[in-house]
Amino acid sequence: MTYCCAMRLKDGLVFISDTRTNAGVDHISVFRKLYTFAVEGERFITIQTSGNLATTQAVIGHLKNQLDLRQEPNLYSVNNMFELAELVGHTLKRVIADVTADQQEQSNYYCSLLVGGQIRGEEMQLYNIYPQGNFISATDDTPFFQIGESKYGKPILDRALRYDTSLSDALRYGLVSFDSTLRSNVSVGMPLDAIIYKKDSFAFPKGKRIYEQDPYFNHISREWSDILRQGLNTLPDPTEDYWQ
Amino acid sequence: MTYCCAMRLKDGLVFISDTRTNAGVDHISVFRKLYTFAVEGERFITIQTSGNLATTQAVIGHLKNQLDLRQEPNLYSVNNMFELAELVGHTLKRVIADVTADQQEQSNYYCSLLVGGQIRGEEMQLYNIYPQGNFISATDDTPFFQIGESKYGKPILDRALRYDTSLSDALRYGLVSFDSTLRSNVSVGMPLDAIIYKKDSFAFPKGKRIYEQDPYFNHISREWSDILRQGLNTLPDPTEDYWQ
Structure with a gap:
């Protein structure tokens, strides 16, 4: 599995991904799941991947190939982040369709992507792209997306992260969520x-x-454990009626 | 969905369940998912349920019916907790088999159960019973089980709960996990x-x-939020190399 988290905040974007892949517990590897594409001074793009590794690598491979061969459209030629999300979504959908004969089989090859970035002249954007190629975008009300094993680390983000959280705080919250x-x-x-x-x-x-x-990371991991342990101990004892 | 948690600790057993069931988001109801059976002075048994509501109600119905009609074996006649877990497991398996023609269809009717308790002359036991009717038991190393939406509330239990945690502390940790x-x-x-x-x-x-x-519950919910928020703010700022 995987855990990737991306945040679109007032002051910028924060992306964190793990690197573990496993095909069964006896086949665990390290693979990068956070890719960046950038034209200095003009556009900055990240793609985070979760799901079937062959699918995610094929998507990234096609996107890079489009750039290398200057095929249109490509990540550096699209006009805006919306078109970019569409390009990535279509590429993902095509990759999955290429290896499967029917719809039911497709779920074995599913992957999800988080695509974030900024193109000059535009606001920053963050998209959660589904295996079907469609997507949703982050808003001020919902400033973060997660893919993969998202549930363990969701409560702390739900409680703490807001659109106007500083980048430094957001990174800390994100690392605690990963911890x-x-x-x-x-x-x-x-x-x-x-x-x-x-x-x-x-x-x-x-x-x-x-x-x-x-x-x-080790420092905040240790300190966070201490904070939780001490915090739990300061909570008041259950009232009498809990013992009936 | 559901979240149920059960703990088997040095000093006793702690059980917490929610009560929400939903068949789609427009059909949400309150149903008890924590059942108790007891013979004062001789045996105390709890069953927590997660999954298909018709299946879980049928299981509880059959177990009660066995008691009412004095059918053997029943919850009050089995010799020990292991036999009790087998009885519940067999009942669950039969209920699922009754409504389904083939194995593939069965997963629509799955439910999971946590069964805990003590019968005089025995240690306390806690079992996690699978839809297939087999089960595992809690140990000193792994003193808690969860069923249903378990991931959000697992990190706090992983960090804090030990076999020798007091019942009062365990209840607090459990309530924080539910919060x-x-x-x-x-x-x-x-x-x-x-x-x-x-x-x-x-x-x-x-x-x-x-x-x-x-x-x-409201008091610890509020206080826990404050502890987390204040705790997050005491964590040190990311070092310079995180910004490169």
Whole structure:
């Protein structure tokens, strides 16, 4: 499995992905699930992938090939983020259709994608693209999307993350969300990839690969455990009627 | 959906269930999913249910009918908790087989059960019973089971709950786990049912129904939110390399 999270906030975009893939528990590998495409000063695009690895790699492969061969449309030629989401969605739909004869079989090859970024002259956008090729976009009310093993890490984001949360806070909340997921589900694994994009910067952030020994991640992981443990202990004892 | 959690601890057993059932989002109802059976001074048994409501009600119906008609074996005649789990498992398997012609169709009628309790002369036991009628039992290493929408509330239990956790602490951790789930998934809903059984007491706790306005639950829900929010804010800022 996989856990990817993306946030579209007032000040920018935050993307975090794990790197664990498994075909059965005896076949676990590290594969990047966070891809970036950028034209310095003009557009910055990330794609996060969850689901069938052959499908996700084929989608990324086709998108890169379109760029290499200058086929139209491609990620660098589309006019805006909406067209970009459509391009990625169509590519995904075609890849799945290529390997399957009928609709029922398709679900074995499903994958979901988060596509975020900014093209000069436009607002930042974040899309959740479904295996059918259609998509929804993040809004001020719903500033984050998750794909893959999303449930373990959802409560902390539901409670804390708002559209106007700072990028620094959002990254911390995101890492705490990943820490909870990593502890509860062995199919999500280190290292993680994280990228922060500042609104209107049109810069090309390299992002950071967070390994198991990463001092900052370990620090907040330990400290968060302490906060939870101490916090649980400060909650009042159940009232008498709970014991009846 | 449903969320049920059961804990088998050094000092006793703790059971918490929600009561929301839904057949589509436009057909939401309140149904009890935590059933108790007891012979004062001799045996105390709880059954928690998750999955197809007709299946779970049929299972409980058959188990009650066996008692009413004094059919053998029944919940009050089995020699020990292992036989009891087998009885419940067989009943579940038969109920599912009764409404389905082939194996593939069966998954529409699946339900999962948590069965816990104590029979005099024995240790307390807690079983997770699968739709196939087989089951696993909780151990000192793995002192809790969840069924239904279990992922949202699992991280807090993974971090905090141990076999030697006190019953009072375990109940608090459990309620926090439910609070997280209730906030993130609308298919799990109040009121909750909670029962605490003290080891070797062979008493018949009535348990408590926790409504939305329950002062204690609301108090810890609010306080837990504050603890998380304040805790998140005390975590250190991301180091410089996260911004590259």
